[in-house]
Structures are given as structure tokens and as C-alpha cells.
Amino acid sequence: MPASPAAFPPPRVLVADDDPASRHFLCDGLRALGAHVQDCADGMQALQLARGEAFDLLLLDCRMPGAGAREVLAALRTDPAARSARSLAIASSAELDGARERELLGCGFSDVLRKPCGVAELQRLLALLPGGMPVLDDAAALRASGDAATMQALRQLLRGELALLYQELGMPDRDQAALDDRLHRLRSSCGFCGTAALAAEVARLQQRLREAPHEALPAIAQFRGAVQATLQALDT
Incomplete structure (x- = not known):
């Protein structure tokens, strides 16, 4: 909502x-x-x-x-x-x-x-601003995936990816290069799963990591919150 x-x-x-x-x-x-x-x-x-x-x-x-x-x-x-x-x-x-x-x-x-x-x-x-779009957009996901069964299957895959990413973001020894690659792939998955709000947060974190990688902790914390909100929405 x-x-x-x-x-x-x-x-x-x-x-x-x-x-x-x-x-x-x-x-x-x-x-x-x-x-x-x-x-x-x-x-x-x-x-x-x-x-x-x-x-x-x-x-x-x-x-x-x-x-x-x-x-x-x-x-x-x-x-x-x-x-x-x-x-x-x-x-x-x-x-x-x-x-x-x-x-x-x-x-x-x-x-x-x-x-x-x-x-x-x-x-x-x-809609790119925080709170400007729903966490899950079923209509957008159906348009991208083609049918409800495919949408649900893709969302289950996304859920597993996000659960692992949420844990990794809380670790102090993150691999920045690997994180950048994960974020790039995640933006594509968001499009198929109707999680545009999370996609916007991915873009914001990528920008912060690109501009000021040594000052990215607040942005990572905000992004981790968006991941958690998406996980909660996928579980309901």
C-alpha cells in the first residue's frame, strides 16, 4: 500500500x-x-x-x-x-x-x-522519492512477468536473494565490488517483481557508493530498511 x-x-x-x-x-x-x-x-x-x-x-x-x-x-x-x-x-x-x-x-x-x-x-x-510508490505493485509485476504463476515464482526467488542480501549488508567486511554487482542484478529483478520502490532505493545506494564510498554507511542502513520492508511485504 x-x-x-x-x-x-x-x-x-x-x-x-x-x-x-x-x-x-x-x-x-x-x-x-x-x-x-x-x-x-x-x-x-x-x-x-x-x-x-x-x-x-x-x-x-x-x-x-x-x-x-x-x-x-x-x-x-x-x-x-x-x-x-x-x-x-x-x-x-x-x-x-x-x-x-x-x-x-x-x-x-x-x-x-x-x-x-x-x-x-x-x-x-x-515516485522516485521515498514513500512515493508502493512496496509491491502487483499490476506492474503481472505486466512484466506475463502471468500470476510466473510472478509468484520470480518473487520467491527475489525473496531468497533479499534475505541473503539483508544479512550480508549487516556484516562489517562487505565486498564493495561484489555488492555493486549484486545491486546491478537486483534492479533487473525488481522490474519483473513489481518492487519499484526497492529499485529506486537500489539506484540511490548505487549513486552514493559511486560518489562517496567511504561515507556510505547511512545509505546502506536506509537501503537495508527498504530490503526489510520488501521482505515483509513478500511474506504477507
């Missing part, structure tokens, strides 16, 4: 875009979906706001006066005093090809938003 509003307050989103029409649509759409939105029109103001306030989601245009999405994110990620230093970051652009998208993801963005977009795309971005 989706998390209750009391458990997860409305997300705080920073929208930085120098195009007035795009900024207006993005802000209105996100507010209609229940988010609290702060907006600005240039990269330096976005950086100032993100340093001073704790946003859950940063939606940054790739080309803005002062600094683009990449420059803003790079400055935040290397500033431990910034209150949004570890916020989920999405790059937006009207000019994207596959190579450019892969480059942005490699720079630490969790996703890329192609403009123009619709409200459905904004809803998908909000």
Missing part, C-alpha cells in the same frame, strides 16, 4: 529553469501533484537556494544563465555544508539524445526529464 501522508510529508521541490513557460508548467504540475515548489530562473540562484534549504528533489535545467544543471549538481555534491547536498537530482532539457542522457546519469543525476513533458512524467519523478 502507498505510504500515508502522515508518514511522508509533501515533498519539497526546487525547479530551476530559465524558460518562463517551462518553469510555469513544471511548478503548476508539481503543485497539482501535492509538492511544495520553490522556483528560480538561473543556476547561481538555484545553487544558493539548494545550499540554504533542504529540498527532497532538485529539477535542474541543463542550460541556464550562470550555471547549468551539471555545474549546480557538482558544486552541491562537493559542499558538505549544503542542505541539499544529497538531494535527489533530475536534469531537464529540450535537447537530449541517448549519449547526452547517459552522460547526465553518469554525472550523478537519478533521471532525465525531456521537455516538453506531461503531468504523468512529473508524477513518475515524484
Whole structure:
């Protein structure tokens, strides 16, 4: 079941875009979906706001006066005093090809938003936040697996994998290379089993391990909690 509003307050989103029409649509759409939105029109103001306030989601245009999405994110990620230093970051652009998208993801963005977009795309971005999606999505799992029997068989395999992973994450002598490989395979399994919330947590942990492997203990603890919640849901 989706998390209750009391458990997860409305997300705080920073929208930085120098195009007035795009900024207006993005802000209105996100507010209609229940988010609290702060907006600005240039990269330096976005950086100032993100340093001073704790946003859950940063939606940054790739080309803005002062600094683009990449420059803003790079400055935040290397500033431990910034209150949004570890916020989920999405790059937006009207000019994207596959190579450019892969480059942005490699720079630490969790996703890329192609403009123009619709409200459905904004809803998908909000779903990347903690509590934004159900632990188990039977409809998604059935679409991916094809039938109920296959879905259940795949979920049983996933359950065994998660039980072992939960134990290993609690050990002090984890093999980082092996963990990265496990996480890569787990994202694929999540798609077939309808565990999109866990897949989002996998992506967040991969990002933290890539950016700051020696400061990953809080992220691992959060991910271990998501694994436990998924195991509980699979057992009901």
C-alpha cells in the first residue's frame, strides 16, 4: 500500500529553469501533484537556494544563465555544508539524445526529464522519492512477468536473494565490488517483481557508493530498511 501522508510529508521541490513557460508548467504540475515548489530562473540562484534549504528533489535545467544543471549538481555534491547536498537530482532539457542522457546519469543525476513533458512524467519523478510508490505493485509485476504463476515464482526467488542480501549488508567486511554487482542484478529483478520502490532505493545506494564510498554507511542502513520492508511485504 502507498505510504500515508502522515508518514511522508509533501515533498519539497526546487525547479530551476530559465524558460518562463517551462518553469510555469513544471511548478503548476508539481503543485497539482501535492509538492511544495520553490522556483528560480538561473543556476547561481538555484545553487544558493539548494545550499540554504533542504529540498527532497532538485529539477535542474541543463542550460541556464550562470550555471547549468551539471555545474549546480557538482558544486552541491562537493559542499558538505549544503542542505541539499544529497538531494535527489533530475536534469531537464529540450535537447537530449541517448549519449547526452547517459552522460547526465553518469554525472550523478537519478533521471532525465525531456521537455516538453506531461503531468504523468512529473508524477513518475515524484515516485522516485521515498514513500512515493508502493512496496509491491502487483499490476506492474503481472505486466512484466506475463502471468500470476510466473510472478509468484520470480518473487520467491527475489525473496531468497533479499534475505541473503539483508544479512550480508549487516556484516562489517562487505565486498564493495561484489555488492555493486549484486545491486546491478537486483534492479533487473525488481522490474519483473513489481518492487519499484526497492529499485529506486537500489539506484540511490548505487549513486552514493559511486560518489562517496567511504561515507556510505547511512545509505546502506536506509537501503537495508527498504530490503526489510520488501521482505515483509513478500511474506504477507
